[in-house]
Amino acid sequence: MRFDLNDEQRAIKDAIREVCDARASRGEGAETDGAFWSELAKSGWTQMAVPQEFGGQGSGLLELSLVLEEMGRALVGGAYLGHAAAAVLIAASGDEQQRPRWLPGLATADGRAALGQAHNGGALLVDASGAALAVIAGPETAAVLDPVPGALNEAASLDVTRTLHRVESAGAERLRGDVDRGLDRAEVLLAAELVGVAQRAMELAVEHASNRQQFGRPIGAYQAVSHRCADMLVQVESARSAVLSAAWTADHEPEQLPFAASVAKVTAASAAWQVAAASLQVHGGMGFTWEYPIHRYLRRAAAGARLLRSVDHHLDRIADQNGLGAEAVAAGAVQPAYAVP
Amino acid sequence: MDLTLSPEELRFRDEIRAWLDQNHPGPAPQDTEQNFDFRLAWQRTLHEAGYAGIAWPREYGGRGATLVEQAIFNEEMVRARAPAPANILGLIMGGPVVMAHGTDDQKRRFLARILSGDELWCQGFSEPDAGSDLASVRTRAERAEGGWRISGQKVWTSYAHRAKWCMLLARSSDGARYRNLTYFICDMRQDGVTVRPLRQITGESEFNEIFFDGAFVPDENVIGSVDDGWNIALATLMFERPGLGAASALAIRLQLGELAGLIRQNGLDDDASVRRRFARLVVETETIRLNGYRGLARAGEGVPGPEGSIVKIQWASLNQAMTELAFDVQGGAALESDSTWAYRLLRARANSIEGGTSEIQRNILAERVLQLPRLR
Numbered sequence: 001m002r003f004d005l006n007d008e009q010r011a012i013k014d015a016i017r018e019v020c021d022a023r024a025s026r027g028e029g030a031e032t033d034g035a036f037w038s039e040l041a042k043s044g045w046t047q048m049a050v051p052q053e054f055g056g057q058g059s060g061l062l063e064l065s066l067v068l069e070e071m072g073r074a075l076v077g078g079a080y081l082g083h084a085a086a087a088v089l090i091a092a093s094g095d096e097q098q099r100p101r102w103l104p105g106l107a108t109a110d111g112r113a114a115l116g117q118a119h120n121g122g123a124l125l126v127d128a129s130g131a132a133l134a135v136i137a138g139p140e141t142a143a144v145l146d147p148v149p150g151a152l153n154e155a156a157s158l159d160v161t162r163t164l165h166r167v168e169s170a171g172a173e174r175l176r177g178d179v180d181r182g183l184d185r186a187e188v189l190l191a192a193e194l195v196g197v198a199q200r201a202m203e204l205a206v207e208h209a210s211n212r213q214q215f216g217r218p219i220g221a222y223q224a225v226s227h228r229c230a231d232m233l234v235q236v237e238s239a240r241s242a243v244l245s246a247a248w249t250a251d252h253e254p255e256q257l258p259f260a261a262s263v264a265k266v267t268a269a270s271a272a273w274q275v276a277a278a279s280l281q282v283h284g285g286m287g288f289t290w291e292y293p294i295h296r297y298l299r300r301a302a303a304g305a306r307l308l309r310s311v312d313h314h315l316d317r318i319a320d321q322n323g324l325g326a327e328a329v330a331a332g333a334v335q336p337a338y339a340v341p
Numbered sequence: 342m343d344l345t346l347s348p349e350e351l352r353f354r355d356e357i358r359a360w361l362d363q364n365h366p367g368p369a370p371q372d373t374e375q376n377f378d379f380r381l382a383w384q385r386t387l388h389e390a391g392y393a394g395i396a397w398p399r400e401y402g403g404r405g406a407t408l409v410e411q412a413i414f415n416e417e418m419v420r421a422r423a424p425a426p427a428n429i430l431g432l433i434m435g436g437p438v439v440m441a442h443g444t445d446d447q448k449r450r451f452l453a454r455i456l457s458g459d460e461l462w463c464q465g466f467s468e469p470d471a472g473s474d475l476a477s478v479r480t481r482a483e484r485a486e487g488g489w490r491i492s493g494q495k496v497w498t499s500y501a502h503r504a505k506w507c508m509l510l511a512r513s514s515d516g517a518r519y520r521n522l523t524y525f526i527c528d529m530r531q532d533g534v535t536v537r538p539l540r541q542i543t544g545e546s547e548f549n550e551i552f553f554d555g556a557f558v559p560d561e562n563v564i565g566s567v568d569d570g571w572n573i574a575l576a577t578l579m580f581e582r583p584g585l586g587a588a589s590a591l592a593i594r595l596q597l598g599e600l601a602g603l604i605r606q607n608g609l610d611d612d613a614s615v616r617r618r619f620a621r622l623v624v625e626t627e628t629i630r631l632n633g634y635r636g637l638a639r640a641g642e643g644v645p646g647p648e649g650s651i652v653k654i655q656w657a658s659l660n661q662a663m664t665e666l667a668f669d670v671q672g673g674a675a676l677e678s679d680s681t682w683a684y685r686l687l688r689a690r691a692n693s694i695e696g697g698t699s700e701i702q703r704n705i706l707a708e709r710v711l712q713l714p715r716l717r
Contacts, residue, residue, distance in 0.1 A: 001350060001409045002343050003631070004638035009342070062342065206711050221714040223700070226707035233706050234651050241631035242624075248344050263627050266620075315620035316613075322623045323601030324610045 003244070005066070013066045016045065020074035033077035034130055040080060041109035049087035054103035061088070061185060062247040065192035069243070072196025072304075075161050075296055079112060079127045081193050085186040085308075086113035086135040089142050093175040093182030102144060105132060114148065115186075116167070117307060123169040126307070127162050128152060136169050137186070137308050142179050143172035159303035161296055181254070184261035187308050188246045191261075191268035194304050195239045198268070198275040201297045202232040205279035212284075225282055232275045239264075239271035259321050262314035269311050272301035344634075346413070353406075354413050360390060361421040369424050373545060377427055377503060384426035384458035393426060393456045394436070401440055401452050408637045415588035419595070430500065431455035431462030435508055438524070438577045442565040451506070451526070463504035465495040465527070465551055466574065473701050475510070476519055476571055480553060482511040488559040489513070491527060494552050497695075501536045501549035504529050509558070510574050513567055524570035526562040533557070543687045578697070586633020586652040593626045593659060596685075600667050603682070607670050618666050625659045647709040650702035657692035657699055664689045 005013070023036055040046050048064055050056020064084055071080050087106050090099060090113075105111035114131035116123040118138035125134050125148065133146040149167060157164035175182065206229055209220030219225045246264035249256050276298040280287040287294045305311060319325065346354060366383050370376050387393045395414045397403020406414065418425075426432060436455045439447055454460040471478040480493025491511055501507070506526050513523035529536070533556035538546035565573045600619065601610075609615045629652055636648050664686040668675050677683065693699040707713045 001346055001412075001634060002638055003635040005342060206713060209713060217716075218714045220707070221716040223704070223707075223716065226711075226713045226716075227700070227703040229711055229713060230654075230703035230706035233710060234654055237635075237648070237651055238625075238628035238632055238655070241635045242628055244342065244635075245344060245631050248342055252343075252345070259627075263624050266624050267628055312617065315617040315624075318620035318623050319616040322620070323598060324604060324616055324619060 003241075009063060009066060012063055013070060016067045016070045017073075019043070019045070020070050020076060023076070024074055033079055033127070036076065037079045037112060037130075038109065046080070046083055046109070046112075047107045049084040049091075050103055050107040051091050054091075054100065055107035056087070056103070060247070061188055061250040062244065064088075064189055065243055065247040068189050068192035069196040069199070069240075072193035072300070073200040075197070075200070075293075075300060077127055077162055079114070079131075081189060082115035082126050082128075082131070082134075083113045085115045085189050086133070088185040088189065089135045089137070089182040090144065090175065091182070092185050093142050093177045093179045094144075095176040098144070098173075098175060098177075102133065102146065115307065116145065116169070118169065121169075123167050123172075124155065125152070125165045125167055128165050128167075129163060134167075135175075136172050137183060139309050139313055140179065142175045142182055143169065144175065145169055145172040157303070159299045161300055162303070180258065183308060184257050185250050187261045187265045188243065188250055190304060190307055191239070191264040192243045192247065194268035194272040194301065195236065195243050197297050197300050197304065198232075198236045198239060198271040201272075201276040201279040201294065201301075202229070202236050204294060204297075205229055205232060205275075205282040208283050208286075219282075228278050228282060232278055235267075235271040235275055239267040242267040258317065262318050262321075265309070266311055266314050266318070269301075269305035273298075273305060276301045346409075350409060350413060353410050354417060357392075357414055357417040358421075360392070361417060361423055364390070365421055365423060373547075376424075377500070380424045380427040381458055381461075383424050384428055387426055388457050393432065393458070396433075397436060397456070398440070401436070401448070402456050409634075412587045412634065412637060415585065416591050419588045419591045422595070426458065427500075427503075428455060428458045428461045430464050430508075431460070431506075434464060434577050435462040435506065435526075438508065438564060438573060441576060442524075442573050444561075446561065447526075447564070460505040461500060461503050462506045462508065463498050463501045463529070465498055465507045465509040467497045468494060469496055473698055475574070476522070478510055478512060478522065480509070480511040482513040482523055482525065482558070485557065488557055488562070489523075489525065491525070491533075491553040491556045491558060494550060496539070496548075496550050498536075498549045498551050499547055501529065501551050502538070507551070508577070510570050513570070516568060519571045520568055522570035522574070523567050524564040524573040525558045526564060527553075527556060527558045528562075531556055542690065543684055586636060586649075586656075587630050588633075589652075589656050590626050590630035590633060593622075593629075593656075593663060596663065597622060597626060600663065600670075603667060604670050607672060609670050615666070615670060618662075622659065622663050622666065625655060625662075629655050629659065647705050650697075650705045653697065654693075654699050654702045654706075657689075660685075660692050661689045 047056040048059035052058035068081060090102050106113055112131045114125050114128040114134040116125040116134045116136035118136055123136040128134055128148055131148050133144055134148050136143050136145055152165040155164045155166050209225050209229060210218055212219050242264045246260035249260040280294045280298055283294055286292050364386055370379050384393055391404055394403030395406045396411050399405040436452055439451050466475060468478050482489040482491055507529050509525040509527040510522055511525060512521055514521045533554045535552040537550045539548045539550055540546055604610050604615060632652050667682040668686050708715055
């Protein structure tokens with residue numbers, strides 16, 4: 001039992017943080033994420049999610065989660081998440097014909113995939129400009145839209161760090177393998193990104209609370225503020241523990257993944273929203289201005305929580321898995337009361 | 342990262358599990374005093390098997406278990422619903438403080454009897470006017486022939502009427518704050534020590550008040566240096582049992598199993614709001630378990646750091662939320678006060694106060710982990 005990263009995993013985290021920091025220091029935002037994608041592809045980051053047999057690096061979900069957390073922290077646009085999520089979905093949920101058809105393309109710089117959400121009979125695609133194909137997820141389905149239509153119908157995106165497009169999904173081809181498995185794996189990556197969002201929102205709050213003076217003191221000296229920050233730490237660390245555990249579970253004990261993935265999504269989605277909202281409060285009026293970045297984290301948190309399956313969907317599944325489901329009771333899956341001799 | 346038990350850890354777990362299977366003492370008596378005797382007998386059983394001092398180094402008669410092994414041991418104890426040993430304060434605080442700060446003579450006199458349960462320990466830190474602000478204790482220690490005379494009042498002391506020794510923090514000089522306290526080991530069996538039980542909101546008496554009226558402590562029972570008691574007390578409070586996170590999560594998980602049964606009995610297993618409240622509790626329980634194990638990795642071979650406060654805050658509010666849900670799903674039956682869940686509902690209110698309030702835990706996280714400025 002060793003719940004910590006090894007040297008190689010730490011090196012991945014450091015390396016991708018450096019890449020993200022360099023992007024930030026160039027002052028780049030969502031509008032240049034196309035160029036950033038090419039940079040990531042050139043250094044091999046975009047091949048991590050594709051299995052080796054299809055020309056990718058076949059990285060573990062744990063390694064991918066470390067990358068996604070840093071991407072979330074830096075609020076990098078959704079192209080990387082969408083691509084990685086699409087790759088793990090096709091790899092885990094595609095059948096014998098589907099995997100070799102799409103995965104080799106995803107290992108190339110031109111083969112960018114986007115993630116989409118089934119909506120009102122069609123789909124909303126996230127950061128789909130320039131994507132070759134998209135994987136559209138519903139609560140119990142996943143389908144590949146290939147190709148993504150050239151002329152996309154742009155929608156106003158709540159998450160201003162990402163673009164959103166409406167498409168007809170009638171032509172999408174359903175993934176025919178174990179869809180839950182792919183959705184759970186993609187959910188872990190999304191949750192990892194949300195941990196990064198929460199982490200950075202907390203850092204901004206702590207920084208502000210340490211510097212902002214009112215009544216002759218830094219506001220972080222007041223417990224009404226410092227306790228709010230302490231609660232952020234509890235949420236961020238819990239979500240990080242849940243995501244690391246779920247990612248490791250996906251790689252090593254996949255039969256336990258349904259519970260671990262649900263715990264990861266619920267904790268990360270709650271942490272991202274609540275920490276971003278609390279951070280905005282700590283920033284006071286300044287946090288409510290467009291120029292200040294905290295609303296971007298808040299928007300990312302709100303939108304991210306609603307990608308893939310909803311928090312309520314996961315809570316219902318957790319209830320079913322833990323003694324409140326009809327099948328669980330019949331199968332005796334209720335936590336046994338240990339016999340006392 | 343590897344979240345499975347290593348072959349050695351698995352062997353250790355199986356050993357503990359098999360031993361508990363063979364040696365479990367059976368259901369605990371309800372009566373408080375009988376329950377204490379039952380736990381004292383249990384400690385002797387543990388001691389004979391070499392498990393009383395699982396976390397203690399081998400040179401002091403312990404098992405020298407790793408942090409992960411300690412966590413496994415605590416989890417297995419909970420899983421088997423085994424009672425806590427009677428001398429728990431001696432095992433997790435008294436012994437470690439003597440090992441860290443005591444003289445060789447003190448180690449010889451105290452340690453073996455803590456392990457065997459022959460001498461029970463209690464803790465005299467809190468006072469009516471010194472709770473979270475522990476450094477402002479007023480109990481006085483006056484110089485006397487060959488030692489010290491103690492006068493004052495302590496409160497919230499568990500097991501005081503059964504204890505032989507009290508870990509006592511008292512004001513030994515008029516020096517500066519944090520430099521005016523001494524850590525004593527005070528004999529509870531003497532004139533000048535009066536113990537009075539406190540009745541708590543559950544109706545039972547787990548805690549006591551102690552009145553010291555000129556009680557004597559010989560010089561050889563001072564731990565560390567005179568006037569250095571604050572630093573030693575702080576170190577004592579850090580000797581939280583490692584792996585407590587995982588074990589307390591498991592304890593709650595077992596109760597969540599009971600709660601699922603209660604929800605089904607009351608026909609609410611299809612109620613969306615009950616299901617989601619229940620699922621949130623399951624999620625929180627799992628994150629406590631994971632935070633607990635992750636904290637062990639961060640602590641390495643040293644003493645667990647301030648991150649332990651995360652688990653303490655979570656556990657207190659989780660246990661309170663769980664007992665509230667159990668209360669809410671019972672309908673009219675909840676009005677009767679003699680049920681297990683009614684007891685738990687009331688007892689859980691202490692969780693965010695005992696062992697450092699949730700507010701103090703948040704101060705620790707804010708100041709020591711997030712490095713926010715201090716108000717004081």
